[in-house]
Amino acid sequence: DTAxxxxxxxxxxxxxxxxxxxxxxxxxHDTMYWYKQDSKKFLxxxxxxxxxxxxxxxxxxxxxxxxxxDKAHLNLHINSLELGDSAVYFCASSQAGTSSPLHFGNGxxxxxx
Amino acid sequence: GNxxxxxxxxxxxxxxxxxxxxxxxxxxxxxxxxWYVQYPGExxxxxxxxxxxxxxxxNKVFEATYRKETTSFHLEKGSVQVSDSAVYFCALYEGTSYGKLTFGQGTILTVxx
Numbered sequence: 001d002t003a004x005x006x007x008x009x010x011x012x013x014x015x016x017x018x019x020x021x022x023x024x025x026x027x028x029h030d031t032m033y034w035y036k037q038d039s040k041k042f043l044x045x046x047x048x049x050x051x052x053x054x055x056x057x058x059x060x061x062x063x064x065x066x067x068x069x070d071k072a073h074l075n076l077h078i079n080s081l082e083l084g085d086s087a088v089y090f091c092a093s094s095q096a097g098t099s100s101p102l103h104f105g106n107g108x109x110x111x112x113x
Numbered sequence: 114g115n116x117x118x119x120x121x122x123x124x125x126x127x128x129x130x131x132x133x134x135x136x137x138x139x140x141x142x143x144x145x146x147x148w149y150v151q152y153p154g155e156x157x158x159x160x161x162x163x164x165x166x167x168x169x170x171x172n173k174v175f176e177a178t179y180r181k182e183t184t185s186f187h188l189e190k191g192s193v194q195v196s197d198s199a200v201y202f203c204a205l206y207e208g209t210s211y212g213k214l215t216f217g218q219g220t221i222l223t224v225x226x
Binding site: 004040041042043044045048056090092101102104105106107 | 147151154155156157158159162200202213214216218219221
C-alpha cells in the first residue's frame with residue numbers, strides 16, 4: 001500500500017491557468033507538508049499542517065493555497081500559474097512535533113508553458 | 114538561522130569504491146540529523162538518522178556519525194553499487210517548528226560498473 005500518494009504525477013499547463021495537486025497519507029500521521037524542488041534539486045518547505053491547522057507558511061505567494069479537509073489529506077491549489085512555478089512538488093507526512101522522519105510522496109512534476 | 118551544507122556534486126565513482134559525502138551544519142540548538150536518498154522519479158526516503166552527539170546513524174550499509182565538535186554528519190559506504198546512484202540529502206531538525214527540516218542542496222551520485 002502506498003503510504004503517501006499524490007496526484008497527478010505530471011501536470012503540464014499554460015501560464016495563467018489554475019491547477020490543483022492532491023495528496024493523501026494512510027500512515028495516521030498528524031502533520032503534512034508541501035515541499036518544492038527546483039531544477040537544481042534544492043528542496044524548500046512551502047507549508048505544513050498539523051491536524052488540519054496551518055503551522056508553517058514559508059513566504060509563499062498567496063497564489064498558492066493549501067487545503068486540508070482532514071488530517072489524511074493536504075491539497076495544493078495554485079492560481080494564475082507562472083513560468084517560475086515549474087518544479088517538482090512533494091507532499092510529505094510525519095508524526096507531529098518530533099524528529100520522526102518525513103515520508104514523501106513520489107512528487108508531481110509541474111511544467112508551466 | 115539553521116543551515117546545511119553538502120559537498121558539491123556530482124560525484125562519480127566506480128562500483129565497489131568507498132563513498133563519502135560531506136555534510137556540515139549550523140544550528141543554534143541541538144538538532145537531529147538525517148540523510149535522505151532520492152532515486153530517479155521518486156520521493157525522498159530516509160536513509161538514517163542520529164539524534165544526539167556521537168550517535169552513529171546506520172542502515173547496515175550506510176553510516177554517518179553525529180560530530181558536534183566539527184558540526185558534521187558525513188555519509189559513508191564501504192562499497193558502492195550501481196543501484197546507489199541517486200541524489201543524497203543531508204537535513205537537520207531542531208524541534209522548534211513542527212517537523213520542519215532544513216535540507217542541504219543535495220549531492221548527485223553516479224556509480225559506473
